[in-house]
Amino acid sequence: TQLLEQSPQFLSIQEGENLTVYCNSSSVFSSLQWYRQEPGEGPVLLVTVVTGGEVKKLKRLTFQFGDARKDSSLHITAAQPGDTGLYLCAGDPTGANNLFFGTGTRLTVIP
Amino acid sequence: KAGVTQTPRYLIKTRGQQVTLSCSPISGHRSVSWYQQTPGQGLQFLFEYFSETQRNKGNFPGRFSGRQFSNSRSEMNVSTLELGDSALYLCASRDSSNTGELFFGEGSRLTVL
Numbered sequence: 001t002q003l004l005e006q007s008p009q010f011l012s013i014q015e016g017e018n019l020t021v022y023c024n025s026s027s028v029f030s031s032l033q034w035y036r037q038e039p040g041e042g043p044v045l046l047v048t049v050v051t052g053g054e055v056k057k058l059k060r061l062t063f064q065f066g067d068a069r070k071d072s073s074l075h076i077t078a079a080q081p082g083d084t085g086l087y088l089c090a091g092d093p094t095g096a097n098n099l100f101f102g103t104g105t106r107l108t109v110i111p
Numbered sequence: 112k113a114g115v116t117q118t119p120r121y122l123i124k125t126r127g128q129q130v131t132l133s134c135s136p137i138s139g140h141r142s143v144s145w146y147q148q149t150p151g152q153g154l155q156f157l158f159e160y161f162s163e164t165q166r167n168k169g170n171f172p173g174r175f176s177g178r179q180f181s182n183s184r185s186e187m188n189v190s191t192l193e194l195g196d197s198a199l200y201l202c203a204s205r206d207s208s209n210t211g212e213l214f215f216g217e218g219s220r221l222t223v224l
Contacts, residue, residue, distance in 0.1 A: 101153060
């Protein structure tokens with residue numbers, strides 16, 4: 001059983017479409033992070049959400065932290081081919097500096 | 112500022128052999144974490160080192176070990192390799208403030224035949 005479950009696991013969409021990726025857990029997190037990993041590279045941090053209910057925007061990406069701090073979502077508006085990659089949520093439920101990663105969502109945006 | 116550097120980038124070993132992977136963190140970063148990434152299991156936490164001490168450990172067998180040197184460079188070793196150890200091994204560093212952001216290297220891709 002994974003601590004952080006992401007859905008969908010795979011997503012293939014046309015350029016210009018909108019999409020939402022979900023990250024769910026039964027554990028409470030003091031914060032959650034979202035990373036994007038492109039082929040041949042390590043993950044790169046996109047955002048950290050800290051407060052329950054918090055919404056953060058990064059250009060066409062909107063991140064939301066659930067009120068109960070157990071889940072998060074990533075919404076992409078008008079997806080571009082450059083958004084293609086593996087999206088990972090990550091959190092530390094124990095406060096012991098162990099960052100656990102979600103199962104990942106592999107997004108492909110078709111031109 | 113140079114990023115996290117991992118060597119080697121690719122390597123092929125056979126079952127029963129051992130392997131040592133190296134990671135040089137971002138200058139000034141004292142925390143180094145190691146992760147194993149496979150298609151089936153995703154990113155799994157191996158261990159974290161801080162100031163030459165193992166601070167946290169994931170749920171991996173004792174064949175997986177690591178260490179950190181006084182210059183914060185870290186190595187991880189896998190002994191008695193198994194086919195299932197084939198994976199991308201990622202190293203990540205962060206600064207002492209523990210803001211939580213991990214800076215990852217490009218990884219070492221290990222294939223066990």
